[in-house]
Amino acid sequence: MIVTIDGVAASGKSSVASGVARALGVPYVSSGLLYRAATLLGQEAGLDLTDAAELLLHLRSRPLRLEPLAGGNRVWQGDRDLTPDLHASGVDSGVSVVAAHPDVRAWVDGQLRALTAPFVAEGRDMGTNVFPEAPAKFYLTASPRVRAERRARERPEDVEAIEAALSRRDALDMAQSAPAPDAQIIDTGPLTLDGVIGVILAALPARDPSASK
Numbered sequence: 001m002i003v004t005i006d007g008v009a010a011s012g013k014s015s016v017a018s019g020v021a022r023a024l025g026v027p028y029v030s031s032g033l034l035y036r037a038a039t040l041l042g043q044e045a046g047l048d049l050t051d052a053a054e055l056l057l058h059l060r061s062r063p064l065r066l067e068p069l070a071g072g073n074r075v076w077q078g079d080r081d082l083t084p085d086l087h088a089s090g091v092d093s094g095v096s097v098v099a100a101h102p103d104v105r106a107w108v109d110g111q112l113r114a115l116t117a118p119f120v121a122e123g124r125d126m127g128t129n130v131f132p133e134a135p136a137k138f139y140l141t142a143s144p145r146v147r148a149e150r151r152a153r154e155r156p157e158d159v160e161a162i163e164a165a166l167s168r169r170d171a172l173d174m175a176q177s178a179p180a181p182d183a184q185i186i187d188t189g190p191l192t193l194d195g196v197i198g199v200i201l202a203a204l205p206a207r208d209p210s211a212s213k
């Protein structure tokens with residue numbers, strides 16, 4: 001079975017996906033890390049991030065590998081682990097430009113669709129575009145202030161600056177961030193992390209662990 005968890009920035013997608021995946025005993029797949037890795041590598045190479053053709057040429061010259069583990073995903077380029085650099089503020093501010101390119105989206109989607117189910121996939125368009133056939137879809141929301149307060153516990157910037165950056169990214173990512181019509185929308189604001197995970201586990205269809213989708 002594939003479970004999709006989409007939602008706005010810092011709504012809890014990766015923490016919730018990790019918890020759901022652990023409970024199910026399957027990996028989770030963090031699609032945003034591939035967009036972040038593309039951004040990091042483009043920035044490190046001094047590329048113009050608005051030039052998708054140049055960026056894709058660069059990405060294809062040394063392929064990336066997403067390692068989808070239940071406890072946390074990692075992205076590798078050869079034997080370099082890119083993961084620790086993927087949540088830098090510089091990547092945050094460049095990633096929406098990279099994620100807006102249709103050819104970059106096709107490059108990410110191809111890597112995701114090549115993965116073997118079962119897994120929990122999180123991002124923006126997992127339930128709408130990448131895995132529309134998934135039998136269980138969720139969409140996480142929370143107010144910009146709640147999300148900024150959560151992120152402020154992980155990063156050195158102040159809440160106001162984080163909230164402004166999140167709202168800016170929400171607007172830039174809007175095109176690919178609509179909930180699937182068959183997704184259950186969960187406002188995570190009033191819930192704990194375990195509370196959100198519990199809502200999702202309770203809503204899952206009865207599952208056959210040997211099923212592939």
Ligand SMILES: Nc1ncnc2c1ncn2[C@@H]1O[C@H](COP(=O)(O)OP(=O)(O)O)[C@@H](O)[C@H]1O
Pocket residue numbers: 007008009010011012013014015016150151154188189191192193194196
């Ligand atoms: N319901 C919740 N209540 C409190 N904190 C939460 C909740 N959901 C997520 N968090 C915290 O918010 C932060 C952002 O979550 P994260 O999973 O990184 O979001 P996303 O993947 O959507 O960017 C993490 O520190 C996480 O532990």
Ligand SMILES: Nc1ccn([C@H]2C[C@H](O)[C@@H](COP(=O)(O)OP(=O)(O)O)O2)c(=O)n1
Pocket residue numbers: 008009010011013031032033035036095096099122123124125126169173176
């Ligand atoms: N399926 C996806 C996943 C992420 N993206 C884009 C949108 C986001 O700004 C970036 C980073 O996504 P990520 O989920 O890692 O970021 P947040 O934790 O939500 O801040 O990538 C996307 O367009 N489609």
